[in-house]
Amino acid sequence: MLDSSRFQELPTMYDLRALRDNLDAIREQLGLRGADVPWDRLRALIEQRRTLTSQVEQLRSELNKGSEEVATLKRAKQPADAAMVAMKSIGERIKRIEDELRGIEETLTDLNLRIPNLPHASVPAGKDADSNVEIRRWGSPPILPIPAKSHGDLGEALGILDFDRAAKIAGARFAVLTGAGARLERALINYMLDLHTTQHGYREVLPPFLVNRSSMTATGQLPKFEEDLFRLRDEDYFLIPTAEVPVTNLHRNETLNESALPIRYTAYTPCFRREAGSYGKDTKGLIRLHQFNKVELVAFTIPEQSYEELERLTNHAEAILQGLGLHYRVVTLCAGDMGFSAAKTYDIEVWLPSQNHYREISSCSNFEGFQARRASIRYKDTGGKKGQKTEFVHTLNGSGLAVGRTLMAILENYQQPDGSVTIPERLRHYMGGVERIKK
RNA sequence: GGAGAGGUGGCCGAGUGGCCGAAGGCAGCAGUUUGCUAAACUGCCGUAGGGGGAAACUUCUACCGAGGGUUCAAAUCCCUCCCUCUCCGCCA
Known part of the structure; x- marks a missing residue:
């Protein structure tokens, strides 16, 4: 050859x-x-x-x-x-x-x-989101006056969200958080990272937010989806659309020792997406922005354990919502609704009272060996029998969680008749004891 | 941004055109010796792919940061790129 x-x-x-x-x-x-x-x-x-x-x-x-x-x-x-x-x-x-x-x-x-990953046998058939399969729900929707206010209206009235000024300084699909809003965002990041590092066994990583072309290719954003990414004009650098990219690429071109697996990382990063082709969709509020914060979970496992790990990882993301008392459901994406690199994906969808709907707040996927082959991430049992083949690891990741969408869910689900918002118990010490955001 | 020095196997390190997949050392593995440990000695000891073999193995091809070029022949010469280090400038 x-x-x-x-x-x-x-x-x-x-x-x-x-x-x-x-x-x-x-x-x-x-x-x-x-x-x-x-x-x-x-x-x-x-x-x-x-x-x-x-x-x-x-x-x-x-x-x-x-x-x-x-x-x-x-x-x-x-x-x-x-x-x-x-x-x-x-x-x-x-x-x-x-x-x-x-x-x-x-x-x-x-x-x-440009060939996408193979769907796992347990993935339901179907073309689009209509064929996704709900597998469980947690909690129940809060009882609120009808109609519930949207997080955008609530946030602007409280003076913690400012979309007009964001449009002035950047453009559409950006947000400015101020005062208690900014602090709540920061509280959420810390809460999530702390839970994952101290209770779930993840190692915290703070990676570069710009990556090179090879990294984007390895995780599958390139070559097919360049139009979804922000790219620097004079250098071949891309703004990361998710921490999945830099964190999975930590081990690109490496052969890991089997005894080191599974490896679990959590990372807070901002995420940048062009959102090309979504004109007119979710134009209001924090749902769909060019820049948003996310805490990501990333895992590397031996192939035999990756589906078990997918369940674990999904549960870790759910634990965040449970801690915040936010009602959600978990769905299995059908083959047609999955991302390019995924073999199987669970979406976690949080309840949004103003829309009377569940909205995606986390996406947890097993990529099996797809990214590992593109990134050349292998493992070997060095202590073991001679001549053991080096094989590709399986990679997984999931949002744990999208921070802006979590903030949005808190505003809506914890809104009070007077327009104030109660802070979930678990966040209060991250908020310096603040129990409620009011005007 | 300017000037310079480098990138060789798990690690250190030799190698300026042919017998070099690569000396030597360290680490590792197997064995001899041994009351135990240590030391000494002997052998093995990179990766990927193709062919042959039941297998131990054997044979071919490629790989000395990456890509291209020169040559019958390249780790070695030329070009481009990436990365690391040192000095200067700038900056947090």
Whole structure:
């Protein structure tokens, strides 16, 4: 096989052999999520690559032998011109084939990187959110005067949210938090991080908020979704859309010791999203912003444990809402509603009284080996039997939680008839004892 | 931003065109010796992929930061990029 490190900067999602051997099965399974992949072209390219690769290897073997001959002759002070001429023409043939091969590899890699992950067998079929399956609810909606006020109205009236000035200094889809609002946001971040680090066993990380192209490719945002990202003009840096990107990439190109797994990280970061294509949707309030805060949970496990870990991780995110006494439900996303890289996703949806609806506040996914292959994150049991294969880890992550949406849920669910908002018990000591936000 | 020095196996470190997948050392593994530990000695000891073999193994290809180029032949020469370090400037 030709050395794949030649194209190492372009990671590979599907192992090409696995893809070739299981193309029809993969094709069928991906049909569930409506993936548009040029399968026949892909198949042809894989075959071409295989043929050309073996040609190159054969020629190169000849060339190596010939070169050794030249070396021997030269050392013996004998003329070597004939061999050199012969080798030159082999060299030229190799170059020609390699040029062709390079083109094929580039196309193949690019196509490959655009194939989404396979849904897990337990994922329900379906095209869109209508086919998602509710699996549990916790708590119950608060009893409120009808109609309940929206968090936007409440926040502006309380003087803790300012969308007009945010529009002035930045634009649409930004928010300014002031006074008790800013402090509540900060209290939530601390509450979440503290719970995850002290009760759930996560290690806190504060990563860069700008990352390079390789990192974005590894977790699956690139190459397909560049239009969703903010990118710097003069440098090839992107603003992170989620802490998943820098934190998962902590271990890119690493081989982990099996005894170190599972590894669990939690990170607070702001998140930046272009929200291209969502014009006119959720234009009011804190729901959909270009910049928002999030506390993320990230885990690396051996493959056998990743689904167990997904349940754990989801429960950890739920614990935040339970601590705040916010009613929510958990749904399993159907194949068509899942993100590109996910094999299985649970969304946690919090109750929003003003909308009389559940709204996503966390998304917890198992990516299985998808990101690990793109990022080349493996593990090995170094203490164990000899010759043990290094294999790809499974990666997972989930919001634990989206902070702005949590603040929004608190404002709405804890609103009082006079327009003030009670602070949930658990947050009060993070708020310096404040029990209620009022005008 | 300016000037310079570097990136070689788990680690240290040699290697300026051929017999180099890479000396030597450390660490690790197996063994000999041994009252135990230690020391000494012997052997093994990178990764990925293809072919052959039931297997131990064997053979081919690639890999000395990444990518391209020169050459019959590149760790070694040339170009581009990335990263690290030192000095200067600037800054929190």
